Structures are given as structure tokens and as C-alpha cells.
Amino acid sequence: MPNYVLSCCSTVDVTEDTLDARDIKHIDFNYELDGQWCKDDFGRTNSPAQLYAKMLAGAEAKTSQISAGDYAEHFERFLSQGLDVLHVTLSSGISGTYNSALAARDLLAEKYPDRKVVVVDSLAASSGYGLLVDRLADLRDEGLGIDEVAAWAEEHKLEVQHWFFSTDLTFFIRGGRISKAAGLMGGLLKICPVMDVAPDGSLAVKEKIRTKQRAIKRDLQIMEELAQGGLDYSGKVYISQSECQKDARELANEIEAKFTHIDGPVRIWDIGATIGCHTGPGTVALFFWGKSRA
Incomplete structure (x- = not known):
């Protein structure tokens, strides 16, 4: 068994069941709909049909990246269990979430000196991001270590x-x-x-x-x-x-x-x-x- 977890954001646009079946951990993005904060949680808060109906009716929708604090809390769940974390983010070209994940990594470095958080910018979006993470799960299952999988991602993500x-x-x-x-x-x-x-x-x-x-x-x-x-x-x-x-x-x-x-x-x-x-x-x-x- 690997001594690290593979993690991503809910913006991989596959189903939560698919991630669970592949043992890929995730953290939810947030968005605002007519002033109300919602979770991008695979349609539990608003199904796609509900979201688009509200938008077409005039509801204002705004997205919000995951904060460094939220990432730190997510990563610490695993670090506290003695596991390293390989987290793949939504593309930095459309979100600032990559920088938030890096900030969280740095916040936790002193508290967990014997553990590591590796952050990869997918440079991908929606189910393309999901396709990349799926391949990384294959490599993890083949026995590759955290640094090997991260290096493969950097070389092949484009x-x-x-x-x-x-x-x-x-x-x-x-x-x-x-x-x-x-x-x-x-x-x-x-x-x-x-x-x-x-x-x-x-x-x-x-x-x-x-x-x-x-x-x-x-x-x-x-x-x-x-x-x-x-x-x-x-x-x-x-x-x-x-x-x-x-x-x-x-x-x-x-x-x-x-x-x-x-x-x-x-x-x-x-x-x-x-x-x-x-x-x-x-x-x-x-x-x-x-x-x-x-």
C-alpha cells in the first residue's frame, strides 16, 4: 500500500462515486448563487438542472477558489495519520487555487517535518482534469511513489x-x-x-x-x-x-x-x-x- 494519498478538487467533473471507487480524495470548491454560498459538491446542493434553471431565471452566480486554510485542514487529515499527500489542482490558468494549495503546504511544513505535501498544477479543467487524475491513480496502483507520480504528471499533463x-x-x-x-x-x-x-x-x-x-x-x-x-x-x-x-x-x-x-x-x-x-x-x-x- 502506498504511504500517500492522491487528492484533487471537486472540479474534476466526474462523480463522487467514481473518485471513491478509485480511492481518490477530494475537497469541494465553493460558489455564490444570488448571495448564498454553496458547495460544488457533485450536485448535492444544486443539481445541474437546478443550477442552470436559476441562472437562466436571472440568479447571479460567482465562483470562489478554495482558501489556504481549507486546504490546510484537508491536507492535515492525512498528514496526522502519517500519510503524505499528492494534491492535483484545477488549472492555475482559470483559478488561483494552485497558489492557495502551495500556501497550505508551506503552513503545514513546520508542524509535520517528516511528512510531505506535493502540489501539481493540472493545467486542465473539468473532466480533462478528471482524466489526468484517473491516470495518476493508475500509476499509484502500479506501485509508483509520490515523487514518481508527480514527476509523470508534470511531464505528461499537457x-x-x-x-x-x-x-x-x-x-x-x-x-x-x-x-x-x-x-x-x-x-x-x-x-x-x-x-x-x-x-x-x-x-x-x-x-x-x-x-x-x-x-x-x-x-x-x-x-x-x-x-x-x-x-x-x-x-x-x-x-x-x-x-x-x-x-x-x-x-x-x-x-x-x-x-x-x-x-x-x-x-x-x-x-x-x-x-x-x-x-x-x-x-x-x-x-x-x-x-x-x-
């Missing part, structure tokens, strides 16, 4: 490909990621922006494609171009979605028909509250192992 498209630009406009003029024109022309996560972990608009069907086809084409092994890709594929299960399933069906060697069926997850507060409903995100984004 190989996680993220490709998003959205059919509803409302909350991208509200959050300032797309201008009102561009959003209005995009709505009229049925434009679905195709986005990825840049090497610095930030979200970047790559292409503007008309119609959802073309965006789905473009995601499929991108995967063929970038996946490790091309059409012979044999890794896992994750898709996350915000209240557009039908679109996500259509993309998954296309992938399963074209990439016949993938590891199991395509896993479809809900986009959690933290990411969902920024995307709103109508977003589909595709994740797979591919060429490095560096």
Missing part, C-alpha cells in the same frame, strides 16, 4: 486534450469572455465557438463554426488529428456536458464508431457548478490523450 463547443453563448457574454456584439451576431448565425485549453491552462477560442452539427464533426476531426495513435487511439475518452445530454451522446456515438480501440465506452459526465457558472447550459467538452499542448 497531453490531455480539451475541446469545448457551446450552443448557448449567454453566460460567455455575461462573464465577458465574448463581447455582446459578437454574442448577438453569433446567435443570429448559429455560431458554436470551438475552444480549447491553452498551454498556460487558460481557455481560448480557436474556431467559430456555424451550427452544432458542424461543431460535432469538427471535434471528431480534431480528435483524429491529435489523439495518440490517431484512429488507433486506445486510451479513455471523457465528455462533460451542461444540460445537453443529447448532443454529448451524439458526439460519443460518433467517437465510438470511428475509434474502435478506445478503452471502454466514452464516459459522459455533468459539468459541475464551478465550471458551469461560467459556461451555463449548452456546452459539450471532449477530452482525450493526444499530442502535447506545449
Whole structure:
């Protein structure tokens, strides 16, 4: 048995049961909905449907990173048991939580001189972050030590490909990621922006494609171009979605028909509250192992 725990944040956008089954510990993000603080706790506080209904009705949603104090409390649960901690954070390109985790590590160093907390910036988001943590759990289960797993993560984390498209630009406009003029024109022309996560972990608009069907086809084409092994890709594929299960399933069906060697069926997850507060409903995100984004 390893003498360390693998840990992440709830923003990995898989299910809590999945994390529990893989013995991956987690800490919940927070968000504010019309002045009320809520936990991004895998939909227990607000299911995705409830969250988006409230947002569409005009509720103001704001996200909040995990504090250094909360991280310290989370890490200490394990350090006090004589265990080290490998914690993987949401991308520093979209959240300051990486720095909070580092601050917590430093706060605890004097109290637990014989223990270590290793913090890795995933430079990933949503279920792409989940895909990375899942691979690290494989390596831990193979017997790799905490430093070996952390080193592997640093070397390979940019190989996680993220490709998003959205059919509803409302909350991208509200959050300032797309201008009102561009959003209005995009709505009229049925434009679905195709986005990825840049090497610095930030979200970047790559292409503007008309119609959802073309965006789905473009995601499929991108995967063929970038996946490790091309059409012979044999890794896992994750898709996350915000209240557009039908679109996500259509993309998954296309992938399963074209990439016949993938590891199991395509896993479809809900986009959690933290990411969902920024995307709103109508977003589909595709994740797979591919060429490095560096």
C-alpha cells in the first residue's frame, strides 16, 4: 500500500462515486448563487438542472477558489495519520487555487517535518482534469511513489486534450469572455465557438463554426488529428456536458464508431457548478490523450 494519498478538487467533473471507487480524495470548491454560498459538491446542493434553471431565471452566480486554510485542514487529515499527500489542482490558468494549495503546504511544513505535501498544477479543467487524475491513480496502483507520480504528471499533463463547443453563448457574454456584439451576431448565425485549453491552462477560442452539427464533426476531426495513435487511439475518452445530454451522446456515438480501440465506452459526465457558472447550459467538452499542448 502506498504511504500517500492522491487528492484533487471537486472540479474534476466526474462523480463522487467514481473518485471513491478509485480511492481518490477530494475537497469541494465553493460558489455564490444570488448571495448564498454553496458547495460544488457533485450536485448535492444544486443539481445541474437546478443550477442552470436559476441562472437562466436571472440568479447571479460567482465562483470562489478554495482558501489556504481549507486546504490546510484537508491536507492535515492525512498528514496526522502519517500519510503524505499528492494534491492535483484545477488549472492555475482559470483559478488561483494552485497558489492557495502551495500556501497550505508551506503552513503545514513546520508542524509535520517528516511528512510531505506535493502540489501539481493540472493545467486542465473539468473532466480533462478528471482524466489526468484517473491516470495518476493508475500509476499509484502500479506501485509508483509520490515523487514518481508527480514527476509523470508534470511531464505528461499537457497531453490531455480539451475541446469545448457551446450552443448557448449567454453566460460567455455575461462573464465577458465574448463581447455582446459578437454574442448577438453569433446567435443570429448559429455560431458554436470551438475552444480549447491553452498551454498556460487558460481557455481560448480557436474556431467559430456555424451550427452544432458542424461543431460535432469538427471535434471528431480534431480528435483524429491529435489523439495518440490517431484512429488507433486506445486510451479513455471523457465528455462533460451542461444540460445537453443529447448532443454529448451524439458526439460519443460518433467517437465510438470511428475509434474502435478506445478503452471502454466514452464516459459522459455533468459539468459541475464551478465550471458551469461560467459556461451555463449548452456546452459539450471532449477530452482525450493526444499530442502535447506545449
